[in-house]
Amino acid sequence: MDGIFEPDIAETAEILKFDRILVLKFKYSHVSLKNITEIVGSTKVEVLYQYDSSQQNSKEKSEFVYTLSDSPLTAYAWEKAPEIIKINSKKQLEKLDILLDKEKVFPLDLIKSLLIVPLFKKRVNSNNSKPLILGLYIVQNKKEKRWSSTEVELAKWMAKQITNSIVSEQAFLKVQSLVEERTSQLQVSLEVQAKLGQKLRNYVEELRRVNKIKDEFIASLSDALKTPLANMKMGIKMLKLLNKNEQSIRYLDILTDECEKEINLVNNLLALQTLESNNVTIEPQKIYLQPLLEEFYNFFSQELHYKQINLVIDNSLDYIYTDLNSLNLILRELINNACKFSHEDTDIILRIYEQNSDNIIEVTNCGFPISIAEESLIFQPFYQGSRVENVTNSGTGLGLALVQSLVQNLNGIITVESNPSSQTDHFLNTFVITFPSLGKE
Numbered sequence: 001m002d003g004i005f006e007p008d009i010a011e012t013a014e015i016l017k018f019d020r021i022l023v024l025k026f027k028y029s030h031v032s033l034k035n036i037t038e039i040v041g042s043t044k045v046e047v048l049y050q051y052d053s054s055q056q057n058s059k060e061k062s063e064f065v066y067t068l069s070d071s072p073l074t075a076y077a078w079e080k081a082p083e084i085i086k087i088n089s090k091k092q093l094e095k096l097d098i099l100l101d102k103e104k105v106f107p108l109d110l111i112k113s114l115l116i117v118p119l120f121k122k123r124v125n126s127n128n129s130k131p132l133i134l135g136l137y138i139v140q141n142k143k144e145k146r147w148s149s150t151e152v153e154l155a156k157w158m159a160k161q162i163t164n165s166i167v168s169e170q171a172f173l174k175v176q177s178l179v180e181e182r183t184s185q186l187q188v189s190l191e192v193q194a195k196l197g198q199k200l201r202n203y204v205e206e207l208r209r210v211n212k213i214k215d216e217f218i219a220s221l222s223d224a225l226k227t228p229l230a231n232m233k234m235g236i237k238m239l240k241l242l243n244k245n246e247q248s249i250r251y252l253d254i255l256t257d258e259c260e261k262e263i264n265l266v267n268n269l270l271a272l273q274t275l276e277s278n279n280v281t282i283e284p285q286k287i288y289l290q291p292l293l294e295e296f297y298n299f300f301s302q303e304l305h306y307k308q309i310n311l312v313i314d315n316s317l318d319y320i321y322t323d324l325n326s327l328n329l330i331l332r333e334l335i336n337n338a339c340k341f342s343h344e345d346t347d348i349i350l351r352i353y354e355q356n357s358d359n360i361i362e363v364t365n366c367g368f369p370i371s372i373a374e375e376s377l378i379f380q381p382f383y384q385g386s387r388v389e390n391v392t393n394s395g396t397g398l399g400l401a402l403v404q405s406l407v408q409n410l411n412g413i414i415t416v417e418s419n420p421s422s423q424t425d426h427f428l429n430t431f432v433i434t435f436p437s438l439g440k441e
Contacts, residue, residue: 025135043068071102081118113145117159284438321437333399338365369427370418
């Protein structure tokens with residue numbers, strides 16, 4: 001790993017509040033899987049990079065080498081690879097029956113949760129089913145933590161980039177050792193590569209300076225996901241046309257829904273990135289609300305019916321002067337959020353009115369209370385709330401962050417209130433958006 005991703009690793013740890021991140025690299029003297037004991041006893045483990053939030057200079061490289069057999073947890077992760085290891089609690093860690101470990105790598109008295117993602121490369125022309133394990137990408141926390149799907153995917157993406165960097169570095173060193181003294185053309189190539197590498201380092205440093213490392217991750221994820229998702233959607237559509245079996249169609253409908261969720265995720269990531277980079281153009285126009293609200297009611301009707309929730313619309317305005325795309329996204333995400341966190345047999349109330357020449361949008365749902373501490377956290381990207389029981393199916397935590405960015409882009413503000421309901425033992429949670437008209441008739 002040549003250092004390009006080190007600033008990204010450190011910034012990711014700071015943003016997601018990880019206590020420690022390690023990048024380990026395996027150095028084999030035996031690569032045959034016939035004698036596992038021999039491999040474990042002879043393989044060296046190099047710590048390429050570590051981030052530690054408790055150290056004053058937490059982004060500084062700290063390299064050391066140990067034997068794979070010296071660390072039971074490292075050996076366990078190597079044997080399980082390419083499986084990802086998620087340890088959510090101290091009790092789960094203790095079940096592995098590992099009482100002592102390499103203190104510099106796994107201080108077991110401080111660790112309560114772990115996420116270990118293998119760095120691996122598939123073998124070519126080999127009968128071995130197990131890929132070549134190049135190393136490990138490890139996230140450690142001092143508190144118990146349930147790893148979200150977003151955090152796992154982000155760790156997998158980072159591990160893939162580090163793997164590519166290691167493989168590229170190994171290939172480069174091999175080529176350099178063979179032709180360095182025989183051709184001057186390689187020197188020219190190396191100089192060009194060095195310049196490109198320096199430009200990339202300058203770009204990453206600029207990202208760090210303005211604290212926009214999120215943009216690089218989001219852009220990379222979006223580019224990597226948009227094309228396969230579009231192909232998946234087309235493939236599912238073609239399968240529906242060709243397949244008339246009811247059970248198969250039901251499964252294809254499930255795939256369609258999941259594909260749409262992923263497409264919405266990518267679109268939200270792109271929209272959020274664009275907003276944060278101030279590249280959004282506002283186009284104010286006169287928007288008649290009645291047809292727009294009817295469209296939203298029809299769009300959510302199936303989900304509302306399934307969850308036994310009523311959508312009540314109280315609109316006192318004929319039209320609004322604002323940006324249509326922003327208004328669409330704001331209403332969609334607020335109603336979707338209300339559906340997700342509402343109790344059955346309750347109402348979602350959407351109110352639109354004017355007050356002191358400002359436009360007001362209120363969305364109220366009946367659900368669990370939102371604490372004062374959570375009122376600011378719920379607008380942070382990837383935050384999913386303390387009441388979310390199933391993180392995998394709850395979403396990504398991007399919806400309200402996108403709404404806040406859109407509202408701010410319209411020179412507005414968004415607040416949230418949570419008050420006990422007078423009729424039930426639940427709470428009424430109200431999101432209030434205040435924004436000015438952006439044009440005149």
